[in-house]
Amino acid sequence: MATPAQAVPPPLPVWVPSGRLARPHPCGESFDAVGVGYFEGICAIGRLGLASAAVIEDAEAGRITWLVTPGSADGWDLPDVVVLGQGRRIYIPPLDPPDTATLRWAIRPDADFLTCPRALYRALVHVTGGRPDARILSTYTSPECAMAEHEVCSKGEVRSTPPDTGVVEEPCVCTCHSTGAGR
Structure with a gap:
């Protein structure tokens, strides 16, 4: 008896760490990072809805961070928004971090891990009052x-x-x- 073909999940980006520990990754190559305070970040995720791709939650720092196309967030000047581009590094959490980890995926990455920078900018303008x-x-x-x-x-x-x-x-x-x- 034949078994139905199982759906194969899309491949993950190569920079997502295997194992259970976060690893540093340079910005400006695969992505730039755009971070904001936790409350504003959660509100922005709500505004973006399905338009939000991968999102990193850093509970210790109280930050939410999106990944965007390199260079696409250059020049953003919004309250409490930090853009990390070429020459900067960000820690990437593993898919399944330990229960005690403070760095984890709020929205897990898949093959389409980049958030549209224009949609993100609009959401951040709204939630930061910028x-x-x-x-x-x-x-x-x-x-x-x-x-x-x-x-x-x-x-x-x-x-x-x-x-x-x-x-x-x-x-x-x-x-x-x-x-x-x-x-």
Whole structure:
């Protein structure tokens, strides 16, 4: 009697340590690391939902850390957010750490271990109360934005949206408006 084929889990990245101990890994090669305080990190995971890939929880330091494409978080300036890039190292927890380990995976890595940096930046702006940088958020520019740097320019005004639509429009942060709403 034939047995059904068992699903083979996707391969793990080679830098995930085998065994039960965390190991250092250089940033800037396979990934950069973006960390934030524990409370803000848990809130950001909630905002990201399924868009969040691998996440490291460091209970001792009180930090949550995402892995992103090398160089994609350069220039982020948000409260309590630390970006570790080229020349820095981060400790990577094993998949099955001891029960007493303070470094573990909040979301385990798989073949798609990198979180989208734009989605992460948006979530971190929201949870830290930081001021968004339109150059980081946008690759598309609105024709009504005089500086061509803002994705959905509303001339510095917040447009009302119907409740329970899931749509949130925020004031423009570009400097092209004389309303004083920009930076």
